[in-house]
Amino acid sequence: MLKNHHYQDLVEAGCDEAGRGCLAGSVYAAAVILPPGYRNCELDDSKKLTPGKRYALRETIEHDALAWAVGIVTPEEIDRINILNASFLAMHRALDQLKVRPEAVIVDGNRFTPYRKLPFATIVKGDGKYLSIAAASILAKTYRDDYMCSLAEEYPQYDWQKNMGYPTKKHRQAIREYGITPYHRKSYNLLGDTQLSFDF
Template structure:
């Protein structure tokens, strides 16, 4: 069993800090989701961690805790159509910006998972590689983005069960890729993410 290392808060001069992360960047279908989470300055949760290191059951249990204990949180998405128009990298940043827009109390400092970010308004920010495994607010954002996106994919899976979205959530599994090659694309697919046999190519 993997040991869960307690995460930290990232304090920047006591500014109201929002952690941001996205889910669904590497998918062939569905939107990309992002979340922004603001915790109290003294917040601590020993089991909160990167969503990829948690079971689905634990993610959903922590989602309830996050939504109850955060000072503020928001989840936003960018559609497959928008992704095709502006590319997945810009769409990921746009989803984060939309989540930040939705916060009831505006953030004063932003911490983002990864090594790049498109500045939001004039706010200062820090990019943190593997930040979802280091800082509480980013880990919380990763959990919210992941669980909200998974729910979305579960809902649209009813329309197109042959693509196995209940299991793969739109990611490029062999079954998903084979279904695309055999049946073609749905309105939920990202048209600029092309599938060839046997290799997957992203354009």
């Protein structure tokens, strides 16, 4: 069972992101506030769960959470401010949308930019340690997967419905063959060898 909270007696939001290492698509982040004393032995790091389990748990999280929200940062914004800052911005956008105001924030990873001067803790592999971060990882992952599958209908040759924008061999081969789309992150090394520059 993952831990219920990090801060004692504070309304705590857990945050995580999805899509940071992708070549295409927006980065998504989620923020989740769970009830005090909440327990769910099925919640875990989204990467350890099957797609079916993730989507089932998404429904549970949205039903049980005191508040939840998803924040999005576009490929254009990623290229402008870099992916690390974009990940933080996506988390801030998710926190902005919470219907319950958090008094503290816990984040998966080892870096974060302060949010409204609230106390925060960065926790390496936090999505496998704290329920709210695990819940955020599931929401960020499933909502981003939905988005990438919708983009795959428009650009089927990139295999996004399977790779979700990550740098697979098939994805990079499609870039070589068809070029890039408006959803590709132009600041990235898209072919995995030489840095490309694009002027649109």
